[in-house]
């Protein structure tokens with residue numbers, strides 16, 4: 001694949017992707033602006049700059065908002081209640097609680113650690129609000145406190161029921177379960193439909209994490225799922241076509257959960273935080289109100305986009321992610337929220353890399369490249385490339401083409417390679433990262449996009 005050849009637009013389209021920092025269920029990482037988000041949000045009720053509605057007393061819930069004496073008789077054109085547009089929300093993403101997690105399992109943390117973090121939210125004065133309040137606030141329908149957190153638990157492990165729920169009850173925290181349909185009631189550590197029903201009855205928010213947890217960008221990514229799931233996805237692709245498969249993942253999962261549990265599903269968590277333009281379009285078609293990546297960031301009233309909402313995917317052994325969540329550091333905007341996506345995230349979604357995100361290569365000594373053109377005002381002297389297993393490497397940067405490259409000298413050994421590029425952009429430190437796979441045993445033919453025969 002030629003770097004920035006005539007195929008660049010296609011490549012860019014393919015790479016319109018990467019949300020995500022923190023790894024959660026994936027190893028994917030993307031761009032994380034390291035700058036601390038400055039300033040704390042103003043108190044509830046203070047009007048956002050430029051908010052034409054002026055000061056309005058905060059009302060803690062939607063109830064009572066129509067208390068104006070005149071409005072009672074003539075419910076003409078309802079005026080949307082003015083909400084505090086300067087409030088900020090961060091969303092935490094957990095997976096599994098285990099008493100003795102394997103040391104390097106990024107998906108598991110101990111119940112004690114989880115409880116400690118729930119307490120830390122309280123100590124840091126976060127109001128833990130329901131997902132639906134967050135969405136209602138973004139619609140301008142409901143006021144929320146100035147500094148909020150939403151707790152989400154991904155995948156549908158039974159520990160969400162057994163272990164996390166009792167702790168969350170203790171704190172009286174609402175939370176959301178993002179479950180993927182195929183896993184429910186499949187035995188082992190999976191949650192059952194009955195348990196989900198019980199949680200639903202108690203007011204737990206249950207949302208979609210697709211059908212199979214495959215990489216929505218590419219059903220043929222063998223590395224995204226286990227062999228069994230991979231087989232199921234291939235069968236779906238064969239019988240439904242690729243679009244039909246994607247439809248089942250995004251729309252079918254929503255319908256199944258709604259039917260099975262008698263609920264309304266309006267949120268999706270992208271498996272591995274991965275998406276592309278086509279995925280985003282289908283999310284819109286499905287009528288989701290919010291779609292979540294694992295790109296930890298401060299969420300504001302109007303930014304980022306509703307289908308690119310970042311979450312902090314908490315990991316054991318990486319306390320920094322939770323610390324960042326407490327200060328809402330990350331790609332999101334700091335201080336008073338400008339209604340624009342962070343430069344950092346834009347860069348991640350448009351940067352052309354070789355090898356591409358998620359690509360599997362056979363060459364142990366590849367040339368690794370990234371084009372930094374979309375990253376904005378990069379200070380050439382500040383650019384650093386770091387490769388997992390190799391450390392900081394002597395990369396070359398061409399300011400004219402904005403191409404950053406490095407010829408690997410010492411053969412790769414790790415199967416999964418992460419490349420991290422850090423630089424000062426417009427005076428702010430930022431970094432972007434992507435992953436690719438190295439598999440010397442992989443037959444080159446398998447790299448072509450021909451249909452993979454069923455396993």
Ligand SMILES: [Zn+2]
Nearest residue numbers: 025154155271
């Ligand atoms: Zn997941």
